[in-house]
Amino acid sequence: MLEEALREIKRGSAEIIDSDRIEKLLKAYFDEGKRYSVKAGFDPTAPDLHLGHTVLLQKLAIFQKYGATIQFLIGDFTAQIGDPTGKSATRKTLSAVQIGENAKSYREQVFKILDPAKTEVVFNSEWINPLGASGMLTLTTTFNVARMLERDDFDKRYKSGTSISISEFIYPLLQGYDSVHLKSDIEIGGTDQKFNLLMGRHLQRAYEIGKEQSVLMMPILEGLDGVQKMSKSLNNYIGVADEPNDMFGKVLSVSDELMWRYYELLSTKTLSEIEALKNGVADGTLHPKKVKEDLALEITARFHSFEAAQSARDEFDKVHSNNQIPTEIDAYSCNGDVWIAKALVDCNLTPSTSQARRDIKQGAVKINQEKIDDEQLQLATGEYILQVGKRKFAKLKVN
């Protein structure tokens, strides 16, 4: 039982620091029913969760299964600084109202995966604000610039001549201080968070709270392009709130290589089951598309329902395999004869008439399934199905 729990917890992880302690915590749970805490921090600027976030959430859910109380930390204070991890982006400061709304939307989405009874939602402004200037000063004396610059992000930016704000040095310190305040036993995060996660250990030692958290890092999930990490700003994400049809379609659009990555990090299938699928594809007994379809079904069903996932698959076959029109398309209407380029813009199929002309010239535009090549075409009264490329459809009624 303990063995199995450990295996499940370690599955897919990229790196674990002080895994002996995790083992001890688990043992104490199994032997004496003693609970422990696992911390994970989230940024309230991005309440729209995508599958990248769920890698962590699913890991947290497994911890909950084995005696952990989750400290679900919403970094409302630290959001004012902006995590320097990865690219630097100017953050807009959020009002208390916005943060409240975002936190609410977090709850709705997160509890599709986590058990609310074993989760504490906390905000770090609660303890960071009372720190005051002197508390902050004490915090900064625990670390030095040279070590700060060892951090890969900072090092690269420093060497390449990109600016680093002093406040960004504060960010890891505050994240670490969260672990001091919460007395976390374990913290989990992405591998890109390594520096910040280790800061928790450093500060727990400096503040002598009598323990140092273990750290479990999960790999970063690649986005649909298979190269960059999944993120909303890169628009290569699958959102947990995406419609079933979108979700299914997006999973199916990933490359075969990336599919295995998604299986590893997102599927609840066991490692040996996944291995069997790989062998099947390798020796030709399984079609890779079928395997991908199963994954898409599993993921879609997780956030919607099994029925919704199945109808998404049927819809997909209908549109893409049989080249039919989707069941539901956005409908628009307008008056009088309309110039085709204008119509495409009005139906949000194209961002400008210039783009519309180009698309027509390139044979990307279809009206009622018929390819057109006349840029000057006027649409007379009637109903039309407009299509640009393979995926964009709209229904237009000309009065």
Add this chain to the structure above:
RNA sequence: GGUGAGAUAGUCAAGUGGCCAACGACGGCGGACUGUAAAUCCGCUCCCUACGGGUUCAGAGGUUCGACUCCUCUUCUCACCA
């Protein structure tokens, strides 16, 4: 605080008075081939009912028939020195 360098389209990056709506690369979009996969090949990539017109090269002025290119100021960034 001083000195020097720099800011070009989604990103990187050419252009140092007219040939510039601005080379190239990446990304993105479209087409062919497919399994809406990958790879490959081809085309497109500021806006406008368009063989023409309009707005762009950090911002504001100026010099010039003409400026992304020269000058002044402003904002921001980096390097070295303090």
